[in-house]
Amino acid sequence: MSNPRDRIGASKGNLDTPCLVIDLDLLERNIRTMQEHLTSFGKKLRPHAKTHKCSIIARKQMEAGAMGICVAKVSEAEVLVKAGLRGVLITSPVVTDQKIIRLMECLFRDPDLMVVVDNPTNARMLNEAARKQGSRLSVLVDLDPGMGRTGVPFREGLALGQWIESLPGLRLRGIQCYAGHAQHIVSFEERREFSWGWMKQAAEVFRQFQAHKLPAEIFTGSGTGTSEIDCRVPEVTDLQVGSYTLMDTEYLHIGSSDDPRKFEKFPPSMTLLTTVISTNRREFFTVDAGLKALYHHGPGPSVKQPEGLEMRYDWAGDEHGKIFLADSGKKFEIGQVLELVVSHCDPTVNLFDFFYVTRKGMVVDVWPIDLRGKCQ
Numbered sequence: 001m002s003n004p005r006d007r008i009g010a011s012k013g014n015l016d017t018p019c020l021v022i023d024l025d026l027l028e029r030n031i032r033t034m035q036e037h038l039t040s041f042g043k044k045l046r047p048h049a050k051t052h053k054c055s056i057i058a059r060k061q062m063e064a065g066a067m068g069i070c071v072a073k074v075s076e077a078e079v080l081v082k083a084g085l086r087g088v089l090i091t092s093p094v095v096t097d098q099k100i101i102r103l104m105e106c107l108f109r110d111p112d113l114m115v116v117v118d119n120p121t122n123a124r125m126l127n128e129a130a131r132k133q134g135s136r137l138s139v140l141v142d143l144d145p146g147m148g149r150t151g152v153p154f155r156e157g158l159a160l161g162q163w164i165e166s167l168p169g170l171r172l173r174g175i176q177c178y179a180g181h182a183q184h185i186v187s188f189e190e191r192r193e194f195s196w197g198w199m200k201q202a203a204e205v206f207r208q209f210q211a212h213k214l215p216a217e218i219f220t221g222s223g224t225g226t227s228e229i230d231c232r233v234p235e236v237t238d239l240q241v242g243s244y245t246l247m248d249t250e251y252l253h254i255g256s257s258d259d260p261r262k263f264e265k266f267p268p269s270m271t272l273l274t275t276v277i278s279t280n281r282r283e284f285f286t287v288d289a290g291l292k293a294l295y296h297h298g299p300g301p302s303v304k305q306p307e308g309l310e311m312r313y314d315w316a317g318d319e320h321g322k323i324f325l326a327d328s329g330k331k332f333e334i335g336q337v338l339e340l341v342v343s344h345c346d347p348t349v350n351l352f353d354f355f356y357v358t359r360k361g362m363v364v365d366v367w368p369i370d371l372r373g374k375c376q
């Protein structure tokens, strides 16, 4: 098998497909835009690496001013701390003995590692493991904004905080409240009211922490869809945005403060290249990217290149997709390469081993997707 790095210097149109391509100028612009946006509101950025699953991108975010980095799973944290990143927050509870052993190994390398907790028994288990190791583990109380995924109800936040504070192996730092169900609400105004409704209840818990002299230095949460909204909640200290780096059609179709029909503040920096492999049907052309290359979720991918033609992609099983051209007089030849914006970036990234990194259409680097498959 050829080494992907051999393609450095090649034009992106000559890459073998399907493959993921990053436009480095756009990625750097998105990283900068979000950092500047949050800084202008006096907020910190703690980006979520679950989107790009790439320690090189995580490092770029830190170099641009992020104060830490989020992951969803211990196995993702393992890769980042081994790569030398510090200040990792695991945004889901870690509850089994096996995982807690792995968590403690991460803590050994990254003393600033944090994890969320939504259960008193889990807090006790973490406390015992940290004490056995002679360490202190930073934790946040995870609050449930009515999503029912993880987190305690708001009314139980203070009691859990007080319990954690009584455990010497744990260091309470504050709260997490992530309203995932707010992120893709199409109407900007509805999304704003919905998100504020939950974040203001979380802010109330944060103030209870302060009133009861509990540590309340961190109130983290939010995603790309509410990044223009939650930055206006005074108690929020940092935002955990992820998708803004790469973007996808799911996010491009929501309204923004600038335009009720689209969200263009963060242009898609990642695209998928796919090749036309069969042209024998009049109604559509078959391409080489199906379910195994493009995660099936959201509004469907959009075709970025070739420009100026109205067309639509649809999945056609594991290995293939169909491209429908609106103008029946137009035709593609076999071998034609198309560039798509993917439907949902996170799970699509998880299907690939590396990104081809380009500037002005030329490959300048190859970055491993080193958190790929790390779902434990």
Ligand SMILES: Cc1ncc(COP(=O)(O)O)c(C=O)c1O
Residues within 6 Å of the ligand: 048, 050, 051, 070, 091, 178, 180, 183, 221, 222, 223, 224, 225, 240, 241, 242, 243, 244
């Ligand atoms: C806990 C948590 N925080 C932050 C994010 C990032 O959200 P987004 O990709 O919408 O920016 C996610 C995404 O699922 C998440 O689960």
